[in-house]
Amino acid sequence: MENARLISRFALISLALLSWTCKEKKATPSQEAISSLHLKAGPQITCGPADQQFGTLNFATSCPSETQADFNLALKLLHSFEYEEAEKVFAQIIHARPDCAMAYWGVAMSNFHPLWSPPSEAELQKGAKAIALAQSLPRKSPKEAAYLEAIGAFYQGWNTESHAARCLAFEKAMEQLSARFPDDQEAAILHALALTAAADPSDTTFTKQKKAGAILTALYPKAPNHPGIIHYLIHAYDSPALAKLALPAARKYAAVAPSSAHALHMPSHIFTRLGLWDECLKSNLESVASAQCYAEATGIKGHWDEELHGMDYLMYAYLQKGDNALAKRQWDYLNTIREVHPANFKVAYAFAAIPSRYVLENKQWREAAALPSPQANFNWEEFPWQNAIVHFTRLLGDVHTDQLQAANTELQELKRLQARLTQQKDTYKAQQVQIQITTGEAWIRLKEGRQNDAVRLMTLAANLEDHTEKHPVTPGEVLPARELLGDMLMQVQQPTQALVAYEASLKRHPNRLNSLYGAGSAAEKAGEQGKASSYFRQLLAVAPLGSSPRPELTAARLYVRAQQ
Template sequence: MKLKMNFSQSLVLLFCLLLFACKESRKAPSRASIDALNLKKGQLITCGPSQQLGTLHFAIDAPAATQSSFMLGLKLLHSFEYDEAEKVFAGIIDQNPDCAMAYWGVAMSNFHPLWAPPSKAELQKGSAAIAIARGLKPASKKESSYIEAIASFYDRWQQTDHKTRCLRFEKAMEDLHEKDSSDMEATVLYALALDAAANPSDKNFKKQKKAGELLQSLAPGAPDHPGIAHYLIHTYDVPELASLALPAARKYASIAPSSAHALHMPSHIFTRLGLWDEAVQSNIASVSSAQCYAQQNGMKHWDEELHGLDYLMYAYLQKGDTYNAKKQLDYLLSIHETSPANFKVAYSFAAIPARYYLESRNWKEAARLPFPVANFSWDDFLWQKAIIHFARVMGAVHTGQTKISTEEIQELKRIRDTLAEQGDTYKAQQVSVQLAAGEAWAKLRSGKKGEALQLMQLAAKMEDSTEKHPVTPAEVLPAKELLGDMLMELKDYQAALEAYEQNLKRHPNRFNALLGAAQAASKTGEKSKAIDYYHRLISIAVTNSPKPELQLAKQSLEEMEK
């Protein structure tokens, strides 16, 4: 018996020695494997107050200086300053190549869950960073859990679609959160994962509401946490929930004023609620910060600048401020090179001129709208390309140019079919809405009133069944508003009023919807309602607006109130 015990003890001792030897043999990754990551490096660039990015705490197994740098990188991540975040994590790796969580930071910097899916190069970088982190085998279970959570997104990325990988990340973060609900960062990132995995067609907003509950529970104890404020805005960036994010929207910019994205994000909620003055000020600050960033980085223009310009254009148009709206258009058309030339940039290049001419009812210019010259191929961004074709369709049908409208409708069909074949269901549906609207107005002009109305109703129904992409302040022209316009032409004023009012619930204080509702209410004899809509229109418009529609609105109001 004694012999057996000694033998067992010997096995245990041998196992421990082997384990110790294994741990001792662990080495930092080779310089070659780190260099192969091609990490973004250089001086950290922020604009505005020096590195004011909020407050948070996340302890990792590292020296104090590394700990401080890691939290700076995490703050940048929470404000979607991905390039600068990667620079910080790269700096940590240069000093401490065995810091596993720095590689986690690199992987997170290349994920950008609420934007476009990572490119092939970003997926390769994130996957390689995780492989190094795993090879380091962190002693802390907490760090291992974080690394495995983001690894769930990158694993087998060549064989797995983006949506599935987002769902895997959501589940991994849920598990991490449930293992330790006191871990604030796990909860914050779980909320982000819920938003990333949310189905845009889910009108119950199940995941968003869950994310909101989590973030709201943390907010009182962490009033300056950048992720909590930021993700509350994204979480509630739908008409039905937007008011819940107004406190966060009015605070986020002051939490992280060194981030151009933090200066911009409040305007998502201001736009949802029709608070145009606040939306304008938010994006003036954001665009200025983005221009500063581009200048310091040696860029001509940064993508965040154009993103802010689109929201700025939208807000100016709703205020009837055609002077400042035209300034944004002229400025955009002077830009021919941006960094990076990505989906946000392409969207802004298409949407800004389309919005200007369509919202201004300048159908002649819309019909011949050119593709702005930029440093990317429009064929790489078909959804954005469709916006220009849609503007041309609407311009052509309103100016009697049947040949042009027919050609542009065919092009919209081709783009829709291509996106569907690529498996991009969401974007294919967005183009389908524009296609149905364009065909509806073409049929109206050809005298097929019944078919026209059915198609326009279909477009409105399709648009209502999903949510807008976070890249855009709103649809270029809301389908429900176009339905109201069509019903006005068909002299069905009661139905037109209903369409405008439904549209205003989703898009409060839109200039053309308020005007249409006032005119429709006047036609149906609902004088008090017409007066109310005219007052609302005049209250949001700039006092010196040259729009003739506003002058007519003022005259109509004076006559009604006599």
């Protein structure tokens, strides 16, 4: 009897173990399900220090301990927007331990990329599938389940709800997660990121950005080398009114994560906001070199998108220093580029902005009127906002070379592109093109002799621009509308009003060469010799190149010498 009972008990235990094992196997995603994610693969590639410096953090998960170092590395890459490399590391964890729920969370986060353009349909599908697989796994803590629900809020309804609405949903979910787990540093950091991602570009009070900055500033003393804290502080304060608050973070980020091309570039957002051109140049020279290294190491056919992003910032900074030679070198180099990967919004923007900046800042109107659309491995029709920059440049060139019929043709093209953006419900970019349309109409009216209408429209364009923030992809508008208003007021012999416009432009765009020169010239004509001397001296300090061919610098030097 005793033996029979022992045999029966053993049988029951064996049956229970078998049942539990079967459930575990069913709970682990199949190889087919994992393969359907089309995860990025291959060795992790970075450029910079040999010991891969991305900052310091530790985010404990319920996954096996042998995955912890890889998870921390992937999260550091994620915080520096090295999305492809982050996904590779998360994918390695999934292939080794397909029951690690937070690795799927990492894949979903790698395809979200807040603060950039909305994910593609393929990225949205990947993220949604990854979250579904993670949520089917039984081995996750309540906190990890909350993380999955939070990113799930972004992917939910991805094919029916707008990107903006889903960013708001992610923000609310991260706010709740952070409140539920107040000791979780990562939850607070990602809540701050979500706030900035969900901020309304037309909110000039920067409510969400200030809240994000306050969260990150409070976290900084305990984690001064955390890449997310430093990086997201820069993004939160990337506006004229707040930029000074981010200067310490900007001057530290590259040293914390020198193995990230984006970390090398990102400080230049703040340097540009504050008109610190030498620091901006250093930042982007290092970033571009790192991006070129990455493209070569990964075997990218052509160039990596991060390289062109840095080149646009280089062009902008060189122009503000009056260094036409090095600025033109960026354009000449761009003309040799025919293929960039990924061919995304950043690439299209750089291709449109780099040549436009050069001809417009230098007032090379004939060249502006004839500016060709650069040719590369993307279709301009897929990027209406970026395409509009080229047509806006041509319009201004046509106006200033008395080709009003051609200018009106370009104006109609801008209206077509603006209508397409409106149809796509891309309100922000449609507004940016509307500013260009209003500016173009203003200058056409001026050439037609309708001075009052011209000034009214140009003032309207400047007011519209003042109430919208620039997109993170750009160091600044190809020409600020308020600066153009100053130029127009100078042409109609209203130097006092022009001075007001230039000074307002300089508040948003410190140390811009053309605004400084315009302010000095307007002050001189208005009889304010002290102000004129001050602005011209500031201009020569910002752009001290004695060999620069810029006539503005020559005129400033002559004025200053005459006052001595």
